[in-house]
Amino acid sequence: MKADDPQYVSILSMNDQGPAPEAAIVRDIIKHGSIVAPILIGLSAVFWGVNGAWSGAYGVVLVLGNFAVAAWMVSYTARISYALMMGATLFGYIFRLAVIAAAVFFVRNATWVELVPLCMTIVISHVGLLFWEMRYISLSLAFPGLKPKHVASPTVQDSTSN
């Protein structure tokens, strides 16, 4: 029987006690987000006025919060078990979508909300920040020597240290 075999290690019991690369990714994303946010808020203010600026800021906060919660869930559950990480991420996906939906629904009739800049900011900042981060990650993975020095990046160095 497999369970009696000392060589057999169940995936249910495997975990990762090493450094969490998700935390480093999200730190980078938040750093980039703080650069991008004034631009997005400024553009929203130009086209939709003060309400557009508030909506843009709310959208950026939602996106960065979503990244932070996702990273926390993955890194926290990976220390317990990979199986829990998978479960937490799949249910976390539904949970986070529901939270974003609720966050938009609750404010949709507020006087300071413009839906168009809010929605555009959510999509543009989410995808844009990911592409920006992917540039560093892919460079670091493909050419470790070209890794940008100012990024505390979850890269090959982290993976080999695990």
Add this chain to the structure above:
Amino acid sequence: MEALTRIAHASIRVAAELTPAEAKANAAAQMAGLAYGLAAIGPGIGIGMIFGKAIEAMARQPESAGMVRTTMFLGVAFTEALALIGFVAFILLKFA
């Protein structure tokens, strides 16, 4: 089955009492919700596949777990973007 039939009959009765404009708005709301639900199915499947493969990779090569988790997290975030786009389309079509 009987309960479903009762619900269907009740829906038809309600729909028959609506004005054309209300019926159109009602149908639009139902379709927007359905579209958002459909938009969330694909990313759900995608995230499941990404995590399944990542866990398989980490089980085979625990020493590469950091690299696998890095690419996995980015892949999941990109896949989630599809669901967010579906949500945004729903919000804009329904409320904007």
